[in-house]
Amino acid sequence: MSDPVRAEIEKVARLSYGRLVASLAARTGGVSAAADVLSDALVKALELWPARGVPDRPEAWLMATARNRIADLGRHSRVVAAAEAHLALLEDERMDAGERAGPDRILSLMFVCAHPAIDASMRTPLMLQLVLGLDARRMAGAFLVPPGTLGQRLTRARAKIETARIGFSLPQPEELPARLNHVLDAIYAAYTVGADGHAAGDAKSSMLAQESLWLASVVASQMPRDSEAQALFALLLYCEARRPARRDAGGGFVPLADQDPALWDRSMMHDADCAMRLASANATLGRFQLEAAVQAAHAVRRTGRSTDWTAIAELYGGLVALYPTTGAITALAAAVGEAQSPEAAISILETADREKRANYQPWWAVRAHMLRQLGDAVGSAHAYERAIALTADPAVREFLVNRKLNLA
């Protein structure tokens, strides 16, 4: 089959998958069945498009084919509420008119994936599979699970959505903050999976990062008054805007402190600032607001100002007070190392749980950096070794190896 046709099919599949599943699920009464008929439609596309050419509106073609498949299989949802059926009809009209399926449908699907009844470790993979159409086998590595195992667990999770009938309506107001938290956590996890993947060089993980950003934008657009939703969007924008600066010409790793702000994406940073303003509209405090504020503080370098490490240390202090995770403690230590002293940083690192920090790469990298500044070459070398052993990204590994060699 010709590469352009296959590429077109993959592109449509990736961009439209979530919308199509969400629309179809209202008709099939379940996401598993929706994913199945969409799969069948994609197979048909693979059969027919090479000869006939890619249709003018590929998404609409897939939708129509999938609907025909539903009729063929007799998979009609028996208990579709009147409102759901009505929405489905509206959806079909919009589809036929060439418009995209509503972002509200995508948001509903995200709430389903992040439902508390779904095992916490499955929410992110489920979201990636159902909303972004990612293949279980391909994402398994990111979750450190064998592909077959992830596939099985996802099938079970999808079956649970159907048998327990996890509904598509948005949560009640009193449940919304907690439920939204799960959605935001899952999106953030998806982004870090994409970003931690061999960053700039790997097209697949870079696409994943961008798609996570798209998910965050959908939530932000649907919940303009929710501070945490706006803050997550801002956070991802700030991080993604820096991507061009993360690698030098030779593909080497460039740490944040050494990045050239001129390489940062200006329009993304601007969008991030806008989202931050929306996030600050309420007098609330939340995890993503704090994280985004830190990234905003780093972003001021593009105006020529230097980094306010004291402010960043305070923000991370707040984050540690809310969520004393190993990550937050490590980040606080790094900031305190810049704002106060390496000794103070080491003290903070020591407060992290021994077991959890043992295999946490950043803890060792920060420790190595601080011990270096304190003149403890032996301790620093040991910490660099641990960090190197825990680093998956070859470019970062090389960077750390060089730092260790420069100790001598």
Add this chain to the structure above:
Amino acid sequence: MHYMILNYTPPSDYADVDAVKAAAEGELWGAYTRALLDAGVFVSGNALHPSHTATTLRVRGDARDIHDGPYAASKEHLGGYYIIDAPDLDAALAWAARNPAASTGAVEVRPVVMRDGA
């Protein structure tokens, strides 16, 4: 769609339970059942006699293995169950949250296989 709600309550020493406490508990369960009935979601339900009255049976080949006590050895006791009619899991969970056992013990919510194959 039907869901079974299983009420797991912390064990109480029946010898110690005084009449006032028992009456108060009875009120709670009565109120809950009435709420389910009034909302039209009640399908069926029963209280069960305490766990120690249970008998567990296994048949393996020709051997019949009979044990005194419940199947699951948990701290909480299965005190009773309801079957309710709810449109989706969130609606069922909302009812389960009001179940008196939810705040003292635990409540399991399980979808029932429906006869029309749903």
